[in-house]
Amino acid sequence: MTLGQERLVIAANSNFSGTAAVPTILSSPLGTGTFTFGSGSNNGGGQTVLTDGADRVIVNPMGPSAPTATRPTPSPAAAP
Secondary structure, eight states: OEEOSOEEEEOSOOEEEEOSSSEEEEEOTTOSSOBEEOOTTTTSSOOEEEESSSOOOOOOOBOOOOOOOOOOOOOOOOOO
16 A cells, blocks of 8 residues: 555554564555555655554554655846
């Protein structure tokens, strides 16, 4: 699952066997694969992850982050 420019509210725990360090995910709010943050709002903080108020256990591995945003080239200063 890749989270782009969205708000995600997690309302359930992962169901897994084994340890949290080496889980076999049976089901999870994020599916059974890797969780990745996408570029969102040009990497400007467009992603929000919340819970429904309870502590949650999510054991999905985190994937690599998307490439960082490209900064615009500054305009040259106006001549006096």
